[in-house]
Amino acid sequence: MSVIDDRLLENLRRWRRDLHRRPELSFEEHETTAYIRRQLDEWDVPYSRPLPTGAVAHLRGRRPGPVVVVRCDIDGLPIQEETKCEFASMVPDRMHACGHDAHTAVALGLIALLTGLRDQIYGEVRVLFQPAEETLPSGAEALIKTGALDGARAVVGLHVLSDLDVGAISLRDGPIMASDDRFTVHVQGAGGHGAHPHQTVDALLIASTLVGELHTLLGRRISALQPAVLSIGTFHAGTAYNIIPGSADLSGTVRTFDEDVRVRIRDGILALSTHHARAHGAEAKVEYVYGTPPVVNHPPLVELLRPAAEAVVGPAHVLRRPPRMGGEDFAFYGRVAPSVFAHVGARNPAIGADFPHHHPRFSIDERCLEIGLGFLLEAVRRCSWTPDALASIPRAAPPA
Numbered sequence: 001m002s003v004i005d006d007r008l009l010e011n012l013r014r015w016r017r018d019l020h021r022r023p024e025l026s027f028e029e030h031e032t033t034a035y036i037r038r039q040l041d042e043w044d045v046p047y048s049r050p051l052p053t054g055a056v057a058h059l060r061g062r063r064p065g066p067v068v069v070v071r072c073d074i075d076g077l078p079i080q081e082e083t084k085c086e087f088a089s090m091v092p093d094r095m096h097a098c099g100h101d102a103h104t105a106v107a108l109g110l111i112a113l114l115t116g117l118r119d120q121i122y123g124e125v126r127v128l129f130q131p132a133e134e135t136l137p138s139g140a141e142a143l144i145k146t147g148a149l150d151g152a153r154a155v156v157g158l159h160v161l162s163d164l165d166v167g168a169i170s171l172r173d174g175p176i177m178a179s180d181d182r183f184t185v186h187v188q189g190a191g192g193h194g195a196h197p198h199q200t201v202d203a204l205l206i207a208s209t210l211v212g213e214l215h216t217l218l219g220r221r222i223s224a225l226q227p228a229v230l231s232i233g234t235f236h237a238g239t240a241y242n243i244i245p246g247s248a249d250l251s252g253t254v255r256t257f258d259e260d261v262r263v264r265i266r267d268g269i270l271a272l273s274t275h276h277a278r279a280h281g282a283e284a285k286v287e288y289v290y291g292t293p294p295v296v297n298h299p300p301l302v303e304l305l306r307p308a309a310e311a312v313v314g315p316a317h318v319l320r321r322p323p324r325m326g327g328e329d330f331a332f333y334g335r336v337a338p339s340v341f342a343h344v345g346a347r348n349p350a351i352g353a354d355f356p357h358h359h360p361r362f363s364i365d366e367r368c369l370e371i372g373l374g375f376l377l378e379a380v381r382r383c384s385w386t387p388d389a390l391a392s393i394p395r396a397a398p399p400a
């Protein structure tokens with residue numbers, strides 16, 4: 001950690017706080033991108049801009065070697081911040097409530113360090129400032145389509161976590177985060193007077209009983225040993241107390257780690273919605289949108305990088321936390337090249353840094369910045385400091 005001096009630490013905090021004050025939504029990160037570019041220009045680091053927002057920085061060594069990709073995400077959320085911190089968001093209804101400001105600061109810190117270590121690099125360290133992690137379709141997919149990952153031999157990323165103690169890193173092989181799919185159901189019946197329900201096809205009643213039916217899918221169609229979540233998040237029907245609505249709409253999300261389970265739940269939603277509505281004389285239209293796949297950490301790459309985490313926080317603080325049902329578009333990179341996604345602890349209840357992500361009072365213990373940067377630097381050292389460090393890592397990405 002010695003290369004991370006006090007000045008760099010001060011900069012890490014400053015970058016993070018500057019970005020925290022000016023959060024921007026997915027694919028609208030124009031000011032954020034300008035901020036990143038100013039830094040890259042100052043350091044004379046070449047970069048490309050394959051999308052309207054975000055950037056891809058290229059740190060090329062003088063000798064041939066692998067392309068190692070480090071990814072950070074840069075977008076904020078449509079939330080009104082309720083923390084009282086001095087660098088709270090200055091933009092109404094916009095907040096860095098997931099920690100992507102910290103990720104961006106850490107990535108800038110990595111570049112700052114690597115500009116002084118270029119002679120050590122074999123091949124290229126490519127740093128992705130990825131827009132739009134928080135939306136579907138996501139920035140990762142868009143960036144991959146532009147060729148930003150071409151030639152990548154390994155991809156490394158991290159996420160700070162407000163439910164993991166600061167000072168810990170969780171690094172686990174295999175699936176660590178769930179797929180994140182979205183579905184909507186439109187039930188079309190026939191409305192009418194609340195006094196004469198027999199003359200109507202009550203879309204509200206049909207849709208509300210469907211909500212219960214959909215929840216039986218997990219308990220009765222999917223093995224109890226296969227983790228999966230189905231949640232209904234919206235339900236809209238009706239305009240007045242004495243009118244039976246002719247239509248109703250609901251939407252929800254499906255989370256799982258297994259492609260087969262994912263398909264079976266999707267098919268179940270389609271069949272159950274259609275037949276349930278028909279049984280009551282209505283019609284159901286279902287739209288199922290495949291979102292992000294599960295994040296699957298490549299086991300040999302995890303083995304290579306575990307010592308990187310241990311070097312920063314000590315072996316006792318490198319954990320293997322259970323997989324999480326949250327989604328993360330880093331998953332798409334794992335389909336292109338071997339990838340590792342680390343969770344970096346940012347929790348500290350003593351300073352109120354234990355609210356969940358996407359909460360108006362979300363915050364982090366900024367010591368996670370140094371730890372995150374330390375991990376990325378150690379990871380890059382293990383991948384790029386010799387020409388053949390990745391020779392033993394199979395190229396094939398693991399099946400998602």
Ligand SMILES: [Zn+2]
Nearest residue numbers: 098134357358
């Ligand atoms: Zn988030």
Ligand SMILES: [Zn+2]
Nearest residue numbers: 098099133159
């Ligand atoms: Zn996030």
